[in-house]
Amino acid sequence: MSVANLFFQQCPFASVASLSTLSPFSRSAPSLRVSVKFTVSCSSLASPVTVLDRNVEKKVAERNEIRLGLPSKGRMASDTLDLLKDCQLSVRQVNTRQYVAEIPQLSNLEVWFQRPKDIVRKLVSGDLDLGIVGLDTVTEYGQGDEDLILVHDALDYGGCRLSLAIPKYGIFENINSLRELAQMPQWTSEKPLRVATGFSYMARKFMRENGLKHVSFSTADGALEAAPAMGIADAIVDLVSSGTTLRENNLKEIEGGVILESQAVLVASRKSLIHRKGVLDTTHEILERLEAHLRAIGQLMVTANMRGSSAEEVAERLLSHTSLSGLQGPTISPVFCKSDGRVAADYYAIVICVPKKLLYKSVQQLRAIGGSGVLISPLTYIFDEETPRWCELLSTLGL
Numbered sequence: 181m182s183v184a185n186l187f188f189q190q191c192p193f194a195s196v197a198s199l200s201t202l203s204p205f206s207r208s209a210p211s212l213r214v215s216v217k218f219t220v221s222c223s224s225l226a227s228p229v230t231v232l233d234r235n236v237e238k239k240v241a242e243r244n245e246i247r248l249g250l251p252s253k254g255r256m257a258s259d260t261l262d263l264l265k266d267c268q269l270s271v272r273q274v275n276t277r278q279y280v281a282e283i284p285q286l287s288n289l290e291v292w293f294q295r296p297k298d299i300v301r302k303l304v305s306g307d308l309d310l311g312i313v314g315l316d317t318v319t320e321y322g323q324g325d326e327d328l329i330l331v332h333d334a335l336d337y338g339g340c341r342l343s344l345a346i347p348k349y350g351i352f353e354n355i356n357s358l359r360e361l362a363q364m365p366q367w368t369s370e371k372p373l374r375v376a377t378g379f380s381y382m383a384r385k386f387m388r389e390n391g392l393k394h395v396s397f398s399t400a401d402g403a404l405e406a407a408p409a410m411g412i413a414d415a416i417v418d419l420v421s422s423g424t425t426l427r428e429n430n431l432k433e434i435e436g437g438v439i440l441e442s443q444a445v446l447v448a449s450r451k452s453l454i455h456r457k458g459v460l461d462t463t464h465e466i467l468e469r470l471e472a473h474l475r476a477i478g479q480l481m482v483t484a485n486m487r488g489s490s491a492e493e494v495a496e497r498l499l500s501h502t503s504l505s506g507l508q509g510p511t512i513s514p515v516f517c518k519s520d521g522r523v524a525a526d527y528y529a530i531v532i533c534v535p536k537k538l539l540y541k542s543v544q545q546l547r548a549i550g551g552s553g554v555l556i557s558p559l560t561y562i563f564d565e566e567t568p569r570w571c572e573l574l575s576t577l578g579l
């Protein structure tokens with residue numbers, strides 16, 4: 181008998197308010213897919229209660245589906261969906277209040293929308309196999325757990341840093357480094373440096389490792405930058421991106437005060453990768469698509485015509501400029517024309533990939549060595565023989 185049934189028996193005045201089956205994409209036996217959480221209203225209780233079915237916990241351990249956790253809210257949510265879409269891994273969600281979805285290209289995979297911190301917690305508890313969140317969240321809530329493996333550490337969005345910041349005014353006016361902060365005579369065991377943060381694990385570790393002995397911590401979930409002006413804290417440890425929030429609140433970062441540089445990452449459970457059927461293959465496919473896409477967005481494909489006496493001679497001219505050497509080297513093909521009844525190749529078509537930031541320089545160089553009719557096209561994917569991150573993952577797993 182489930183805990184839920186027991187609950188109803190022991191609380192006869194309970195009436196079911198909602199019972200949600202959380203996995204419409206289930207491909208396994210219905211008994212495995214009983215809802216994990218449901219809400220009941222009970223006349224003896226002021227607020228709804230959440231009941232966890234322990235049998236389900238056991239069954240979840242036996243599940244066959246692969247689970248990917250994605251941020252359900254906040255600034256990471258839509259960027260994550262956009263990235264997956266760009267990798268041809270569009271997430272199909274029936275409606276936005278449903279927390280489970282699928283990616284049709286990846287069979288046997290369930291997408292679960294969760295708060296970023298819960299994604300990390302659920303990876304650790306074995307309820308998710310893969311997740312996409314900020315590195316800051318992985319580090320804070322993973323707390324060095326060796327089961328968490330960074331499969332891709334640079335998804336190129338959600339860039340920010342976790343930083344220690346202090347007021348620009350008062351006793352901090354001339355304090356500009358962590359060393360100076362640590363040496364201030366004000367901090368004693370009776371009157372420690374008061375730090376407000378939502379990142380207690382990392383902040384404590386950082387202070388310890390940097391010799392700040394007299395520190396106390398308070399937590400808040402948002403608008404931390406207000407704490408010093410409100411007199412609640414002397415310093416804060418929070419995420420910084422543009423620096424506007426710090427500036428607008430009269431706070432400053434200090435030398436040596438960056439705790440972590442963060443961006444979105446793909447993280448996996450080591451146990452799942454090794455033991456759950458299909459997780460490694462699915463991870464390989466996701467990783468390949470991510471790598472191919474992320475590599476391509478930094479590059480453009482350039483085609484041009486060049487007059488020359490042979491493909492080798494054109495290649496020599498191109499290779500004399502490093503920014504025209506392409507990924508492995510230029511592709512050069514003869515362009516055949518017929519003149520005076522004779523077929524000859526006086527021109528060669530060249531194809532190279534150039535980094536976006538070097539585009540204009542490359543075009544100038546191409547022109548300087550006789551290039552004409554230069555065409556630029558965006559690249560969608562660059563698939564290499566094997567991705568370096570995949571080889572790293574296999575070696576981390578000892579495979």
Ligand SMILES: Nc1ncnc2c1ncn2[C@@H]1O[C@H](COP(=O)(O)OP(=O)(O)OP(=O)(O)O)[C@@H](O)[C@H]1O
Nearest residue numbers: 254255256314315316317338339340401419420421
């Ligand atoms: N200012 C920022 N610029 C860029 N990325 C950020 C910024 N702040 C946070 N992030 C990244 O986005 C992730 C989610 O942040 P977000 O503010 O959306 O959620 P949250 O702070 O956990 O939730 P909430 O603010 O609702 O409590 C962070 O863990 C971090 O990786």
Ligand SMILES: O=P(O)(O)OC[C@H]1O[C@H](OP(=O)(O)OP(=O)(O)O)[C@H](O)[C@@H]1O
Nearest residue numbers: 402403418419420421422423424425426
């Ligand atoms: O350097 P900036 O570009 O100004 O960004 C930094 C701010 O962004 C985040 O807050 P968020 O917007 O998530 O609000 P929150 O405090 O409610 O989490 C972070 O906690 C900082 O307050």
Ligand SMILES: [Mg+2]
Nearest residue numbers: 254255401402
């Ligand atoms: Mg926030």
